[in-house]
Amino acid sequence: xxxxxxxxxxxxxxxxxxxxxxxxxxxxxxxxxxxxxxxxxxxxxxxxxxxxxxxxxxxxxxxxxxxxxxxxxxxxxxxxxxxxxxxxxxxxxxxxxxxxxxxxxxxxxxxxxxxxxxxxxxxxxxxxxxxxxxxxxxxxxxxxxxxxxxxxxxxxxxxxxxxxxxxxxxxxxxxxxxxxxxxxxxxxxxxxxxxxxxxxxxxxxxxxxxxxxxxxxxxxxxxxxxxxxxxxxxxxxxxxxxxxxxxxxxxxxxxxxxxxxxxxxxxxxxxxxxxxxxxxxxxxxxxxxxxxxxxxxxxxxxxxxxxxxxxxxxxxxxxxxxxxxxxxxxxxxxxxxxxxxxxxxxxxxxxxxxxxxxxxxxxxxxxxxxxxxxxxxxxxxxxxxxxxxxxxxxxxxxxxxxxxxxxxxxxxxxxxxxxxxxxxxxxxxxxxxxxxxxxxxxxxxxxxxxxxxxxxxx
Numbered sequence: 331x332x333x334x335x336x337x338x339x340x341x342x343x344x345x346x347x348x349x350x351x352x353x354x355x356x357x358x359x360x361x362x363x364x365x366x367x368x369x370x371x372x373x374x375x376x377x378x379x380x381x382x383x384x385x386x387x388x389x390x391x392x393x394x395x396x397x398x399x400x401x402x403x404x405x406x407x408x409x410x411x412x413x414x415x416x417x418x419x420x421x422x423x424x425x426x427x428x429x430x431x432x433x434x435x436x437x438x439x440x441x442x443x444x445x446x447x448x449x450x451x452x453x454x455x456x457x458x459x460x461x462x463x464x465x466x467x468x469x470x471x472x473x474x475x476x477x478x479x480x481x482x483x484x485x486x487x488x489x490x491x492x493x494x495x496x497x498x499x500x501x502x503x504x505x506x507x508x509x510x511x512x513x514x515x516x517x518x519x520x521x522x523x524x525x526x527x528x529x530x531x532x533x534x535x536x537x538x539x540x541x542x543x544x545x546x547x548x549x550x551x552x553x554x555x556x557x558x559x560x561x562x563x564x565x566x567x568x569x570x571x572x573x574x575x576x577x578x579x580x581x582x583x584x585x586x587x588x589x590x591x592x593x594x595x596x597x598x599x600x601x602x603x604x605x606x607x608x609x610x611x612x613x614x615x616x617x618x619x620x621x622x623x624x625x626x627x628x629x630x631x632x633x634x635x636x637x638x639x640x641x642x643x644x645x646x647x648x649x650x651x652x653x654x655x656x657x658x659x660x661x662x663x664x665x666x667x668x669x670x671x672x673x674x675x676x677x678x679x680x681x682x683x684x685x686x687x688x689x690x691x692x693x694x695x696x697x698x699x700x701x702x703x704x705x706x707x708x709x710x711x712x713x714x715x716x717x718x719x720x721x722x723x724x725x726x727x728x729x730x731x732x733x734x735x736x737x738x739x740x741x742x743x744x745x746x747x748x749x750x751x752x753x754x755x756x757x758x759x760x761x762x763x764x765x766x767x768x769x770x771x772x773x774x775x776x777x778x779x780x781x782x783x784x785x786x787x788x
């Protein structure tokens with residue numbers, strides 16, 4: 331038997347709300363509220379706070395729209411509610427629980443149950459499965475068909491690991507005897523606080539770059555003949571410079587490419603004309619439109635990059651260049667299959683294997699000192715680089731820091747600081763001091779683990 335729990339606390343966080351202006355008895359079918367602005371038919375409402383006794387989720391009437399200060403419900407109330415009770419618009423009224431043997435396998439729905447708004451968690455007891463992973467998503471059962479939220483991350487039946495977001499938050503709350511109340515301490519606030527601590531450590535000036543955030547042998551893409559750029563990884567730290575790139579290699583046995591600043595790099599392309607195709611080109615065309623033909627000769631030939639690793643650089647002749655329209659005419663020799671709009675177009679370029687690169691921070695691109703030749707089509711480009719601080723978005727996400735226990739201390743002092751309205755003396759707080767010491771220990775360990783290489787100048 332496995333008890334599956336889903337937090338309800340964020341259902342009402344930052345949601346549109348009003349409050350009752352008169353007491354409402356159980357069995358009532360209407361609410362008298364301070365304002366009906368934003369309320370309409372077929373809405374899901376939560377009357378009262380999540381986790382509060384007698385809180386309940388109801389639905390507004392399907393056809394009778396709110397009017398004046400009155401909201402008509404689709405069914406009678408289960409509980410009585412006092413004047414001043416908040417009424418929230420919420421998006422969901424049910425939770426669907428699914429199971430899968432693996433994190434990416436086919437999901438089997440175990441059950442769909444109503445959200446237990448009078449509890450901080452909606453609880454489901456699974457008596458069928460004993461291993462694997464479960465997933466939850468919220469459901470709005472009013473429309474036909476139902477509408478759903480995204481699935482949660484996979485949650486192991488074995489529970490949350492010690493380095494998960496859930497475990498760090500739970501340990502901090504349990505140590506202090508605190509609970510998520512949705513007001514002073516909310517789940518979203520705990521997530522933000524933990525993110526703050528991780529960001530503080532990540533930005534530690536005495537380290538700058540953490541060894542455990544090196545990504546090695548990242549396959550950035552395969553070579554397409556005639557191209558000279560590659561999109562930078564989205565998780566590269568400071569992608570506007572080469573500061574966090576350790577190595578760029580072409581092929582597994584390739585030598586690392588040298589970095590060149592933009593001034594030196596631009597010399598590689600002196601006398602070379604470059605633009606892109608402005609529109610699809612087919613083999614039968616006798617004219618080609620470029621994005622900018624101003625630097626190209628009045629007649630001659632152009633080299634057009636491939637669309638994929640299976641293509642070759644296409645040498646195309648032309649007899650006239652209309653710079654005002656960017657159209658080359660008298661075109662002959664377009665390869666069978668043509669070319670897609672946006673591919674690179676060259677004149678006077680030498681194609682081959684690059685030996686250096688620079689970073690185009692504006693476009694988030696790596697640029698190579700020559701466009702790739704046909705002989706290197708399909709070869710992979712590998713990077714070693716420092717990544718950004720990984721972002722988490724669920725309780726099951728794991729922290730990548732090899733030491734993580736001191737984040738519990740960080741959360742504990744943040745909770746105490748908030749509950750004291752900022753009056754806590756952090757210089758005397760044991761958890762704050764343990765957090766500071768934990769950072770120092772991790773920094774010292776990082777330094778001890780680094781190798782120093784002396785390279786003689788021969």
